[in-house]
Amino acid sequence: MNKYDEKWEEQINALLDGELSADGAELLKAEATDDRELARAIIEAYQLQQVMDTVKVERAPDSLRKRLRAIPAGQQPKPAFSFFQPRWAMALASIPLAIIAISLMQPETPTESEIAQARQEMAIAFAYLDKAGAITGREIESTVGQTMANAVTGSVNKAIQSQNLNSKEKKV
Amino acid sequence: MKRSIMNKFLTGLFCMLVTLPVIAQEDELKDLPGYVDFGDLSATYGEPKITINLGGTMLNFVGMMSSAESPETSDLISKLKGIRVQIYNTDDNVDAAKSQYSKVKGNLKGSGWEPVVQVNDEDEQVLVYMKMKEGNMEGMTVMVVDEDEAVFVNIIGQLNPAELGRVMETFDVNVDLD
Numbered sequence: 001m002n003k004y005d006e007k008w009e010e011q012i013n014a015l016l017d018g019e020l021s022a023d024g025a026e027l028l029k030a031e032a033t034d035d036r037e038l039a040r041a042i043i044e045a046y047q048l049q050q051v052m053d054t055v056k057v058e059r060a061p062d063s064l065r066k067r068l069r070a071i072p073a074g075q076q077p078k079p080a081f082s083f084f085q086p087r088w089a090m091a092l093a094s095i096p097l098a099i100i101a102i103s104l105m106q107p108e109t110p111t112e113s114e115i116a117q118a119r120q121e122m123a124i125a126f127a128y129l130d131k132a133g134a135i136t137g138r139e140i141e142s143t144v145g146q147t148m149a150n151a152v153t154g155s156v157n158k159a160i161q162s163q164n165l166n167s168k169e170k171k172v
Numbered sequence: 173m174k175r176s177i178m179n180k181f182l183t184g185l186f187c188m189l190v191t192l193p194v195i196a197q198e199d200e201l202k203d204l205p206g207y208v209d210f211g212d213l214s215a216t217y218g219e220p221k222i223t224i225n226l227g228g229t230m231l232n233f234v235g236m237m238s239s240a241e242s243p244e245t246s247d248l249i250s251k252l253k254g255i256r257v258q259i260y261n262t263d264d265n266v267d268a269a270k271s272q273y274s275k276v277k278g279n280l281k282g283s284g285w286e287p288v289v290q291v292n293d294e295d296e297q298v299l300v301y302m303k304m305k306e307g308n309m310e311g312m313t314v315m316v317v318d319e320d321e322a323v324f325v326n327i328i329g330q331l332n333p334a335e336l337g338r339v340m341e342t343f344d345v346n347v348d349l350d
Binding site: 109110114115118121122123124125126127129130131135136140 | 249
Protein backbone atom coordinates (compact mmCIF):
# COMPACT_ATOMS: atom_id res chain seq x y z
CA MET A 1 0.00 0.00 0.00
CA ASN A 2 2.95 2.34 0.31
CA LYS A 3 3.22 2.83 -3.40
CA TYR A 4 -0.46 3.07 -3.85
CA ASP A 5 -1.33 6.74 -4.12
CA GLU A 6 -4.32 8.76 -2.97
CA LYS A 7 -5.89 8.64 -6.38
CA TRP A 8 -6.45 4.87 -6.10
CA GLU A 9 -7.76 5.26 -2.53
CA GLU A 10 -10.41 7.69 -3.71
CA GLN A 11 -11.32 5.36 -6.55
CA ILE A 12 -11.65 2.37 -4.18
CA ASN A 13 -13.90 4.36 -1.82
CA ALA A 14 -16.03 5.47 -4.74
CA LEU A 15 -16.29 1.88 -5.97
CA LEU A 16 -17.43 0.59 -2.58
CA ASP A 17 -19.94 3.43 -2.26
CA GLY A 18 -21.30 2.66 -5.73
CA GLU A 19 -20.35 6.10 -6.94
CA LEU A 20 -17.64 5.09 -9.44
CA SER A 21 -18.62 5.20 -13.11
CA ALA A 22 -18.58 2.01 -15.19
CA ASP A 23 -15.49 3.20 -17.09
CA GLY A 24 -13.74 4.05 -13.83
CA ALA A 25 -14.59 0.65 -12.40
CA GLU A 26 -13.23 -1.15 -15.53
CA LEU A 27 -10.03 0.90 -15.35
CA LEU A 28 -9.57 0.12 -11.67
CA LYS A 29 -10.17 -3.58 -12.33
CA ALA A 30 -7.59 -3.59 -15.15
CA GLU A 31 -5.05 -1.88 -12.90
CA ALA A 32 -5.73 -4.33 -10.08
CA THR A 33 -5.07 -7.26 -12.45
CA ASP A 34 -1.51 -6.04 -12.98
CA ASP A 35 -0.95 -4.51 -9.52
CA ARG A 36 -1.19 -7.02 -6.68
CA GLU A 37 -0.98 -4.35 -3.97
CA LEU A 38 -3.89 -2.47 -5.47
CA ALA A 39 -5.88 -5.69 -5.73
CA ARG A 40 -5.17 -6.42 -2.05
CA ALA A 41 -6.16 -2.89 -1.06
CA ILE A 42 -9.49 -3.29 -2.85
CA ILE A 43 -10.13 -6.64 -1.13
CA GLU A 44 -9.19 -5.26 2.34
CA ALA A 45 -11.44 -2.24 1.88
CA TYR A 46 -14.29 -4.49 0.79
CA GLN A 47 -13.79 -6.78 3.80
CA LEU A 48 -13.68 -3.77 6.16
CA GLN A 49 -16.95 -2.52 4.74
CA GLN A 50 -18.55 -5.93 5.29
CA VAL A 51 -17.40 -5.94 8.93
CA MET A 52 -18.72 -2.40 9.51
CA ASP A 53 -22.08 -3.38 8.08
CA THR A 54 -22.42 -6.15 10.66
CA VAL A 55 -21.84 -3.77 13.60
CA LYS A 56 -25.17 -2.84 15.23
CA VAL A 57 -25.93 0.43 16.94
CA GLU A 58 -25.88 -0.29 20.66
CA ARG A 59 -28.69 1.19 22.76
CA ALA A 60 -27.45 3.33 25.68
CA PRO A 61 -28.16 1.94 29.15
CA ASP A 62 -31.39 3.22 30.74
CA SER A 63 -29.50 4.81 33.65
CA LEU A 64 -27.44 6.92 31.22
CA ARG A 65 -30.54 7.91 29.25
CA LYS A 66 -32.28 9.03 32.47
CA ARG A 67 -29.26 11.12 33.46
CA LEU A 68 -29.13 12.81 30.07
CA ARG A 69 -32.82 13.67 30.28
CA ALA A 70 -32.31 15.09 33.78
CA ILE A 71 -29.87 17.76 32.55
CA PRO A 72 -31.71 21.12 32.95
CA ALA A 73 -32.45 23.09 29.82
CA GLY A 74 -30.33 25.99 31.12
CA GLN A 75 -27.19 23.81 31.06
CA GLN A 76 -27.67 22.67 27.53
CA PRO A 77 -25.54 24.39 24.93
CA LYS A 78 -27.25 27.52 23.67
CA PRO A 79 -27.66 28.26 19.99
CA ALA A 80 -25.23 30.93 18.85
CA PHE A 81 -28.01 33.20 17.52
CA SER A 82 -31.76 33.22 17.83
CA PHE A 83 -34.37 35.98 17.51
CA PHE A 84 -36.27 34.30 20.34
CA GLN A 85 -33.54 34.90 22.91
CA PRO A 86 -34.71 37.47 25.54
CA ARG A 87 -32.19 40.12 24.61
CA TRP A 88 -33.19 39.94 20.94
CA ALA A 89 -36.88 39.91 21.81
CA MET A 90 -36.38 43.07 23.91
CA ALA A 91 -34.37 44.76 21.19
CA LEU A 92 -36.97 43.93 18.54
CA ALA A 93 -39.83 45.05 20.82
CA SER A 94 -38.12 48.34 21.51
CA ILE A 95 -37.91 49.34 17.82
CA PRO A 96 -41.66 50.03 17.25
CA LEU A 97 -41.91 51.56 20.73
CA ALA A 98 -39.02 53.89 19.98
CA ILE A 99 -40.67 54.90 16.68
CA ILE A 100 -43.92 55.69 18.54
CA ALA A 101 -41.99 57.65 21.17
CA ILE A 102 -40.18 59.74 18.56
CA SER A 103 -43.45 60.42 16.71
CA LEU A 104 -45.09 61.52 19.98
CA MET A 105 -42.30 64.02 20.58
CA GLN A 106 -42.63 65.58 17.15
CA PRO A 107 -44.70 68.77 17.11
CA GLU A 108 -47.82 68.09 15.13
CA THR A 109 -51.14 69.76 14.51
CA PRO A 110 -53.41 69.21 17.50
CA THR A 111 -56.97 68.05 16.95
CA GLU A 112 -59.94 70.34 17.48
CA SER A 113 -60.79 68.61 20.76
CA GLU A 114 -57.21 69.07 21.99
CA ILE A 115 -57.38 72.78 21.21
CA ALA A 116 -60.76 73.02 22.99
CA GLN A 117 -59.20 71.22 25.98
CA ALA A 118 -56.25 73.66 25.95
CA ARG A 119 -58.70 76.59 25.82
CA GLN A 120 -60.54 75.18 28.82
CA GLU A 121 -57.25 74.75 30.71
CA MET A 122 -56.25 78.30 29.86
CA ALA A 123 -59.60 79.56 31.20
CA ILE A 124 -58.97 77.65 34.44
CA ALA A 125 -55.52 79.24 34.77
CA PHE A 126 -56.97 82.72 34.16
CA ALA A 127 -59.79 82.05 36.63
CA TYR A 128 -57.21 81.27 39.31
CA LEU A 129 -55.36 84.49 38.45
CA ASP A 130 -58.67 86.28 38.81
CA LYS A 131 -59.24 84.61 42.16
CA ALA A 132 -55.80 85.72 43.38
CA GLY A 133 -56.61 89.24 42.22
CA ALA A 134 -59.93 89.18 44.06
CA ILE A 135 -58.26 88.00 47.29
CA THR A 136 -55.57 90.66 47.16
CA GLY A 137 -58.14 93.35 46.26
CA ARG A 138 -60.38 92.28 49.17
CA GLU A 139 -57.42 92.28 51.54
CA ILE A 140 -56.28 95.72 50.49
CA GLU A 141 -59.85 97.01 50.74
CA SER A 142 -60.33 95.66 54.27
CA THR A 143 -57.00 97.13 55.33
CA VAL A 144 -56.93 100.55 53.70
CA GLY A 145 -60.42 101.07 52.28
CA GLN A 146 -62.04 100.94 48.86
CA THR A 147 -60.47 104.08 47.46
CA MET A 148 -56.96 102.98 48.29
CA ALA A 149 -57.63 99.45 47.04
CA ASN A 150 -58.71 100.80 43.66
CA ALA A 151 -55.72 103.08 43.62
CA VAL A 152 -53.31 100.22 44.38
CA THR A 153 -54.79 97.68 41.97
CA GLY A 154 -55.22 100.43 39.39
CA SER A 155 -51.62 101.49 39.70
CA VAL A 156 -50.47 97.90 39.31
CA ASN A 157 -52.53 97.52 36.16
CA LYS A 158 -51.31 100.86 34.86
CA ALA A 159 -47.73 99.86 35.54
CA ILE A 160 -48.15 96.66 33.58
CA GLN A 161 -50.04 98.42 30.79
CA SER A 162 -47.30 100.99 30.49
CA GLN A 163 -44.78 98.17 30.12
CA ASN A 164 -46.86 96.77 27.28
CA LEU A 165 -47.12 100.19 25.64
CA ASN A 166 -43.37 100.61 25.93
CA SER A 167 -42.78 97.27 24.27
CA LYS A 168 -45.26 98.15 21.49
CA GLU A 169 -43.56 101.50 20.92
CA LYS A 170 -40.20 99.76 20.71
CA LYS A 171 -41.57 97.36 18.10
CA VAL A 172 -42.92 100.28 16.05
CA MET B 173 -36.14 35.45 36.05
CA LYS B 174 -35.45 36.44 32.44
CA ARG B 175 -39.17 36.90 31.80
CA SER B 176 -39.36 39.15 34.87
CA ILE B 177 -36.55 41.36 33.54
CA MET B 178 -38.23 41.54 30.15
CA ASN B 179 -41.57 42.46 31.75
CA LYS B 180 -39.89 45.22 33.73
CA PHE B 181 -38.16 46.48 30.61
CA LEU B 182 -41.39 46.59 28.59
CA THR B 183 -43.34 48.15 31.49
CA GLY B 184 -40.65 50.83 31.79
CA LEU B 185 -40.85 51.55 28.07
CA PHE B 186 -44.65 51.79 28.22
CA CYS B 187 -44.54 54.23 31.17
CA MET B 188 -41.98 56.30 29.29
CA LEU B 189 -44.29 56.50 26.27
CA VAL B 190 -47.24 57.65 28.39
CA THR B 191 -45.29 60.40 30.18
CA LEU B 192 -43.27 61.60 27.18
CA PRO B 193 -45.79 64.16 25.83
CA VAL B 194 -46.16 65.80 29.30
CA ILE B 195 -42.39 65.82 29.82
CA ALA B 196 -41.89 67.24 26.33
CA GLN B 197 -44.30 70.16 27.08
CA GLU B 198 -42.61 70.80 30.44
CA ASP B 199 -39.14 70.67 28.87
CA GLU B 200 -40.22 73.13 26.17
CA LEU B 201 -41.00 75.70 28.89
CA LYS B 202 -38.07 75.06 31.25
CA ASP B 203 -35.59 77.06 29.19
CA LEU B 204 -37.75 80.20 29.07
CA PRO B 205 -36.74 83.07 31.41
CA GLY B 206 -40.24 83.38 32.92
CA TYR B 207 -40.32 79.72 34.00
CA VAL B 208 -40.62 78.95 37.74
CA ASP B 209 -39.93 75.58 39.33
CA PHE B 210 -42.69 74.94 41.90
CA GLY B 211 -41.22 71.64 43.08
CA ASP B 212 -43.37 68.65 43.84
CA LEU B 213 -45.83 68.33 46.73
CA SER B 214 -47.30 65.00 45.66
CA ALA B 215 -45.46 63.18 48.47
CA THR B 216 -47.62 65.09 50.97
CA TYR B 217 -50.87 65.75 49.11
CA GLY B 218 -50.90 63.08 46.42
CA GLU B 219 -51.22 63.87 42.75
CA PRO B 220 -52.24 67.50 41.99
CA LYS B 221 -55.97 68.17 41.64
CA ILE B 222 -55.18 70.15 38.50
CA THR B 223 -52.02 70.13 36.39
CA ILE B 224 -51.81 72.35 33.32
CA ASN B 225 -48.81 72.63 31.02
CA LEU B 226 -49.54 74.62 27.89
CA GLY B 227 -46.60 75.36 25.63
CA GLY B 228 -46.20 78.00 22.95
CA THR B 229 -47.25 75.69 20.12
CA MET B 230 -50.60 74.84 21.68
CA LEU B 231 -51.21 78.46 22.70
CA ASN B 232 -50.61 79.53 19.11
CA PHE B 233 -53.33 77.15 17.97
CA VAL B 234 -55.72 78.39 20.67
CA GLY B 235 -54.96 81.97 19.62
CA MET B 236 -55.63 81.19 15.97
CA MET B 237 -58.92 79.52 16.86
CA SER B 238 -59.93 82.56 18.93
CA SER B 239 -59.02 85.18 16.35
CA ALA B 240 -62.36 85.00 14.52
CA GLU B 241 -64.56 85.42 17.58
CA SER B 242 -62.35 87.80 19.57
CA PRO B 243 -59.27 89.54 18.15
CA GLU B 244 -58.60 90.92 21.64
CA THR B 245 -58.34 87.40 23.09
CA SER B 246 -56.18 86.27 20.20
CA ASP B 247 -53.89 89.25 20.77
CA LEU B 248 -53.58 88.46 24.49
CA ILE B 249 -52.79 84.80 23.82
CA SER B 250 -50.23 85.64 21.12
CA LYS B 251 -48.04 87.27 23.77
CA LEU B 252 -48.01 84.17 25.95
CA LYS B 253 -45.31 81.52 25.67
CA GLY B 254 -46.54 79.12 28.30
CA ILE B 255 -49.07 78.53 31.07
CA ARG B 256 -48.43 76.19 33.98
CA VAL B 257 -50.76 75.41 36.86
CA GLN B 258 -50.43 73.01 39.79
CA ILE B 259 -53.21 72.77 42.34
CA TYR B 260 -53.21 70.48 45.36
CA ASN B 261 -55.93 69.79 47.90
CA THR B 262 -54.45 70.74 51.27
CA ASP B 263 -57.35 69.52 53.47
CA ASP B 264 -56.37 71.74 56.43
CA ASN B 265 -52.81 70.44 56.33
CA VAL B 266 -51.05 73.54 55.01
CA ASP B 267 -47.58 73.09 56.55
CA ALA B 268 -45.96 71.48 53.51
CA ALA B 269 -47.63 73.93 51.12
CA LYS B 270 -46.54 76.93 53.21
CA SER B 271 -43.01 75.57 53.34
CA GLN B 272 -42.95 75.18 49.56
CA TYR B 273 -44.48 78.65 49.17
CA SER B 274 -41.63 80.14 51.22
CA LYS B 275 -39.03 78.16 49.31
CA VAL B 276 -40.31 79.28 45.90
CA LYS B 277 -40.61 82.85 47.15
CA GLY B 278 -36.95 82.76 48.22
CA ASN B 279 -35.94 81.44 44.80
CA LEU B 280 -37.92 84.18 43.03
CA LYS B 281 -36.27 86.92 45.09
CA GLY B 282 -32.85 85.61 44.16
CA SER B 283 -33.50 85.40 40.45
CA GLY B 284 -34.71 88.83 39.39
CA TRP B 285 -38.44 88.52 40.17
CA GLU B 286 -40.23 91.46 41.77
CA PRO B 287 -43.14 91.30 44.23
CA VAL B 288 -46.35 92.94 42.99
CA VAL B 289 -48.88 92.02 45.66
CA GLN B 290 -48.55 89.91 48.77
CA VAL B 291 -51.13 88.92 51.39
CA ASN B 292 -49.94 87.24 54.55
CA ASP B 293 -53.05 86.27 56.50
CA GLU B 294 -53.17 83.54 59.07
CA ASP B 295 -55.68 81.62 56.94
CA GLU B 296 -54.53 82.67 53.54
CA GLN B 297 -51.30 83.54 51.81
CA VAL B 298 -51.24 85.10 48.37
CA LEU B 299 -48.25 86.21 46.39
CA VAL B 300 -47.95 87.77 42.93
CA TYR B 301 -44.48 88.17 41.45
CA MET B 302 -43.44 89.47 38.05
CA LYS B 303 -40.25 89.26 36.08
CA MET B 304 -39.34 92.16 33.81
CA LYS B 305 -36.42 92.61 31.47
CA GLU B 306 -35.71 95.85 29.59
CA GLY B 307 -39.31 96.99 30.07
CA ASN B 308 -40.81 93.72 28.87
CA MET B 309 -42.65 91.24 31.06
CA GLU B 310 -41.08 87.77 30.91
CA GLY B 311 -43.36 86.04 33.36
CA MET B 312 -45.83 86.19 36.20
CA THR B 313 -46.13 83.89 39.19
CA VAL B 314 -49.14 83.58 41.48
CA MET B 315 -49.20 81.39 44.58
CA VAL B 316 -52.20 80.97 46.86
CA VAL B 317 -52.16 78.75 49.94
CA ASP B 318 -55.21 78.33 52.14
CA GLU B 319 -56.87 75.59 54.17
CA ASP B 320 -58.50 74.10 51.05
CA GLU B 321 -55.86 74.20 48.38
CA ALA B 322 -52.39 75.25 47.31
CA VAL B 323 -52.36 77.00 43.93
CA PHE B 324 -49.24 77.60 41.86
CA VAL B 325 -49.67 79.47 38.57
CA ASN B 326 -46.85 80.44 36.23
CA ILE B 327 -47.57 82.58 33.19
CA ILE B 328 -44.63 82.75 30.79
CA GLY B 329 -44.62 85.70 28.41
CA GLN B 330 -46.56 88.96 28.60
CA LEU B 331 -49.96 89.29 30.23
CA ASN B 332 -51.93 92.43 30.94
CA PRO B 333 -54.22 91.87 33.96
CA ALA B 334 -56.51 94.70 32.80
CA GLU B 335 -57.16 92.79 29.57
CA LEU B 336 -57.59 89.52 31.45
CA GLY B 337 -61.00 90.46 32.90
CA ARG B 338 -62.39 91.39 29.48
CA VAL B 339 -60.97 88.28 27.86
CA MET B 340 -62.45 86.01 30.54
CA GLU B 341 -65.93 86.89 29.28
CA THR B 342 -65.16 85.42 25.88
CA PHE B 343 -64.30 82.04 27.37
CA ASP B 344 -67.49 80.08 27.43
CA VAL B 345 -66.40 77.93 30.37
CA ASN B 346 -67.79 77.67 33.85
CA VAL B 347 -64.97 77.48 36.39
CA ASP B 348 -66.18 77.13 39.98
CA LEU B 349 -63.36 77.94 42.35
CA ASP B 350 -65.28 78.17 45.62
